[in-house]
Amino acid sequence: MSDRTNEPDNPQEVHPAEQKPPQDQDAPGTTAETEPSPDHGEQTYEGHGRLEGRAALITGGDSGIGRAVAIAFSREGADVALTHVAKEREDAESTASLVQDAGRKALTLDGDLRDEDYAASLPRRVLDEFGRLDVLVLNAAYQQARDGIDTVETAEFDRVLKTNLYSQFWILRAALPHLQPGASIIITSSIQAAQPSPSLFDYAMTKAAQVALVKALAPELGEKGIRINAVAPGPVWTPLIPSTGWPGHVPEFGKDSPLGRPAQPAELAPAYVLLASDEASYISGAVVPVTGGQPF
Incomplete structure (x- = not known):
């Protein structure tokens, strides 16, 4: 990376466009099996106290985007709880260690989000551990490549x-009675909400629904002083990609981005x-595309 005191980084080169070998994992994928290993900001993210003293819950916070957010939140001063399934325990423990290295509390919550009782218990468990819940990041997701709608059971x-x-x-239904004015809800949507791929039609459906949810809830939650927004990533190199069921596609993943690489x-x-953060005090009901130039 270049010295920012001299010139800005070229976004095409800030991360090398490494050749990714064909690879396949059973879902959910893990960081150890992902080649090359994703960069979550372990060596580079520097905090500036934007979330000092706050507490966050991140679903799917063990790896990928969730891990990067957990690292950043902790270095900005927040305690972090993260959900994971049993297979992801090693990733979750690694992420928790990084949170603790930043001087913050970490809580790992093992369970399947498809279980209503587990999902609904999460806000209370965070409150019991941290005494507050300020930021809710609904990030966990599942996708699989499909050969056609008629092949999906x-x-x-x-x-x-x-x-x-x-x-x-x-989770939202359980959390809302406990969220105070100033709380922030962030949903991880996707460029698939606006540019759906035939092979990911069911995943794309859910991502579009998440955008609708953000826009529908923003007026209601705004009256309570709570903001809700979405981030819509484009191609991002995480364990989700090699566990999607398209090993031959992996080497080309993200190369069609205007920046020529995945994030x-x-x-x-x-x-x-x-x-x-409070810097986004007037941002609610928004979808923030982080797509490398692909139109949302």
Whole structure:
């Protein structure tokens, strides 16, 4: 990276466009199996006290975008709780260690977001541990490449909707009575909400629904002093990609972006920090595209 005191970084080169070998993982993917390893900002993110003393819950905070956000939030001064499934325990513990290295409290919450009781219990568990809940990041998601709508079994369709939509409804319903004025809700949507791929039709459906949810709830929550927004990533190199079921597509992933490469999770984190912080006090009902130039 160049010295910012002399000249700005070229966004095409700030992260190298590394060749990614064909690879496949069972969902959910893990960081250890992802080659090359994503950059979550472990060595580069510097905090400036934007979230000092606050507490955040991040679903899917063990790896990928969720881990990058957890690192950034903790270095900005927030305690962080993160959800994960059993297979992701090693990733979750690694992320929790990074949060603690920043001098903040970490809480890992093992469970399946498709379980209503587990999902609905999360806000209370964060409140019991941290004494407050200021930022809710609904980030966890599931996607699989499809060969056509006629090949998708109901159980698979159900898995996508329960992970990406039902869990968010259950968590929001449980959290809202406890959120105070100044709280921020951030949903991870996707460019798929605006540019749906045929092979991800069910995932794209949920991402478009999340955009509708943000726009629908913003007026109601605004009256309570609570902001709700979405971040819409474009191609991002995370374990979700090699676990999507398209090993031959992985080497070309993100190369059709105007910047010629996929994002690294670290490049998404600043958008979440902004939306969580008081610097975004007049931003609500918005969708922030972080797409490398692909139109949203």
